[in-house]
Amino acid sequence: MEKFKMGRTERLRLIKKAQDLGFSDAEILHEILRGEYGGNHRRSLVVEWGELLGLDATAALRLASDSGLIPTPHPPRKKQEGKLPDRGPEGSF
Numbered sequence: 001m002e003k004f005k006m007g008r009t010e011r012l013r014l015i016k017k018a019q020d021l022g023f024s025d026a027e028i029l030h031e032i033l034r035g036e037y038g039g040n041h042r043r044s045l046v047v048e049w050g051e052l053l054g055l056d057a058t059a060a061l062r063l064a065s066d067s068g069l070i071p072t073p074h075p076p077r078k079k080q081e082g083k084l085p086d087r088g089p090e091g092s093f
Contacts, residue, residue: 018031047076061075
């Protein structure tokens, strides 16, 4: 199943509508992260949508962490080309 992709204009319109309805930034991020799994993926979404909310990456991550949406306010990790993810302390499969 392919996920729906939104352009920047649609995202800004959605944020404006949510703010007009009285949603806080934390509530908007909560709705964005609903049904999204994976810590790194969730942090990437927080940074991406936080910029649209007018927050820098640090402020967005801190807001999400304080709201219980992500466990820590650390920035998302960069993906390394050609490297498989670790599967345990010894890195074996």
